[in-house]
Every structure is written in structure tokens, then in C-alpha cells.
Amino acid sequence: MLEIKNLNLKYGRIQVIWDLTMSIYNNEAVGIFGPNGAGKTTLISSIVGLIKPETGELIFEGNSLIGFKTHEIIRKGISLVPQERELFPFMTVEENLKLGAAYVPNARNRISENLDFVFEIFPILKERIHQLAGTMSGGQQRMLAIGRALMANPKLLILDEPSLGLQPSLVIELFQKLVEIKKSGVSIMLAEQNVKQGLKVIDRGYVLENGKIVMEDVVQNLANSPHIQKSYLGV
Ligand SMILES: Nc1ncnc2c1ncn2[C@@H]1O[C@H](COP(=O)(O)OP(=O)(O)OP(=O)(O)O)[C@@H](O)[C@H]1O
Numbered sequence: 571m572l573e574i575k576n577l578n579l580k581y582g583r584i585q586v587i588w589d590l591t592m593s594i595y596n597n598e599a600v601g602i603f604g605p606n607g608a609g610k611t612t613l614i615s616s617i618v619g620l621i622k623p624e625t626g627e628l629i630f631e632g633n634s635l636i637g638f639k640t641h642e643i644i645r646k647g648i649s650l651v652p653q654e655r656e657l658f659p660f661m662t663v664e665e666n667l668k669l670g671a672a673y674v675p676n677a678r679n680r681i682s683e684n685l686d687f688v689f690e691i692f693p694i695l696k697e698r699i700h701q702l703a704g705t706m707s708g709g710q711q712r713m714l715a716i717g718r719a720l721m722a723n724p725k726l727l728i729l730d731e732p733s734l735g736l737q738p739s740l741v742i743e744l745f746q747k748l749v750e751i752k753k754s755g756v757s758i759m760l761a762e763q764n765v766k767q768g769l770k771v772i773d774r775g776y777v778l779e780n781g782k783i784v785m786e787d788v789v790q791n792l793a794n795s796p797h798i799q800k801s802y803l804g805v
């Protein structure tokens with residue numbers, strides 16, 4: 571569904587992504603693993619129209635994404651849970667969720683179905699529906715951010731380091747939810763430094779280091795690779 575070909579991204583004169591080629595197929599969960607500063611957020615920013623590529627192609631369902639604005643890209647079926655989560659703290663859970671559908675005509679027509687779907691995955695959000703987002707725990711806010719992205723009815727859900735700052739037990743719980751979301755038919759792109767937990771979600775993954783893909787494989791082979799074990803799993 572998403573094909574990235576020979577992508578080069580720069581901030582000014584500094585190149586951050588080098589000749590990157592990758593793809594995500596329908597009903598697939600794909601990991602982008604890499605350390606601090608590898609370029610994960612930069613790559614994601616280009617997919618959702620926040621950074622214009624120097625060269626290369628970004629193709630979603632057969633059509634180029636380049637030149638489209640972020641809200642237009644969301645409308646095509648790509649939804650992002652950003653690294654900086656940007657919830658509206660003084661709005662309720664329900665209001666935050668409904669805003670997730672705001673830019674997407676298809677989703678605006680399906681608000682109650684999509685709310686039901688989000689509440690099925692995250693029952694706590696239903697219990698807290700009238701609570702102000704800013705007064706919820708870190709884990710609950712993370713769930714709300716994902717729920718809000720799901721309200722846009724995405725075909726592809728991109729998550730930028732969803733584990734960041736969460737205690738390990740919450741990461742495990744949250745990543746199980748990602749598996750449920752994938753089973754519902756939403757493809758997932760998961761950018762993570764937490765490779766150990768990320769491997770429990772993905773079907774296939776890429777390792778991004780210094781802006782270059784250094785490894786690409788199905789989950790089993792990644793888990794067994796000496797490089798992954800040594801550099802990311804501390805084995
Ligand atoms: N707005 C910017 N202007 C200039 N350089 C930037 C900008 N944002 C990021 N960079 C640089 O680009 C490189 C890649 O950063 P990026 O945020 O994409 O990495 P990341 O893999 O998401 O890291 P992290 O895991 O810490 O979020 C880094 O060297 C970073 O310093």
C-alpha cells in the first residue's frame with residue numbers, strides 16, 4: 571500500500587535520510603527500528619507531507635503523496651500518532667477523539683461506529699469519556715492519542731515511538747492493543763527504539779541507522795540476527 575523509493579531528505583544542507591527504499595503491504599505491521607537521531611521521525615514527517623523530499627518517491631495505493639498537504643494525506647487514509655502527542659489537555663476524551671475525524675469526510679460520517687471501535691480497543695477511554703485529557707495518566711493519554719488517530723478511519727496507522735516514557739508493563743499492554751488494531755485490518759508502521767517489544771507487534775521490519783537502512787527482514791529473522799541481538803536487545 572505504501573512504497574518509498576530512493577528517498578533522500580535534508581534539513582537545509584544536512585542530509586538525514588539517504589536513498590531509502592521500503593514498502594508496507596496491506597494488513598501488515600512493519601517496524602522501523604533505530605537509535606536516537608537515526609531519522610525515524612524525519613522519515614515519517616516526509617510521508618505525512620511535513621517535509622518535502624529532495625528526491626525519491628512516496629507512493630500510497632498507486633498515487634504519489636508528494637506535494638499534498640498533511641490534511642489531504644490523512645484523507646487518503648494515513649493517520650499519524652506523532653512523537654509529540656499534541657492532545658488538547660483542556661478538552662475531554664470525547665472531544666479529542668471527535669477531533670480526530672475532523673479533516674476526513676468519510677470519518678465524519680462514521681463517528682459513532684469509529685467511537686465504538688476505539689472503545690472496544692481501549693475500554694478505559696469509554697469510562698473516562700468526559701474527563702479532561704490533561705488529567706489522565708501518561709498511559710491513558712497515549713491510548714487517547716492512538717484512539718484519536720483511529721477516528722480518522724486510517725488504512726495505515728503510523729506510530730512514532732509510542733513506548734516513549736511509559737513504564738514497561740504499560741508498553742506491553744499498549745503493544746498488545748496494536749496487535750488488535752492490526753487484526754481489525756489497519757496496516758501499521760511502528761517507529762521504535764524499543765525493539766524488544768516492537769518485535770511482538772510487527773510482521774516485518776527495517777533497521778535504520780544514520781539515515782540508512784542497514785537491515786530488512788521478517789520478524790523471526792530480525793529477532794535471530796546477531797546485529798539486533800547485540801545492538802538492540804542487549805543479548
Ligand atoms: N528540524 C530539524 N532541523 C535540523 N535537523 C534536524 C531537525 N530534526 C531532526 N534533525 C536531525 O535529523 C537527524 C534525525 O532526527 P530524527 O528526529 O528524525 O531521528 P529519530 O530517529 O526520530 O530519533 P529519536 O528516536 O530521538 O526520535 C538527527 O541528526 C537530528 O538532529
Ligand SMILES: [Mg+2]
Nearest residue numbers: 610611653731
Ligand atoms: Mg523521533
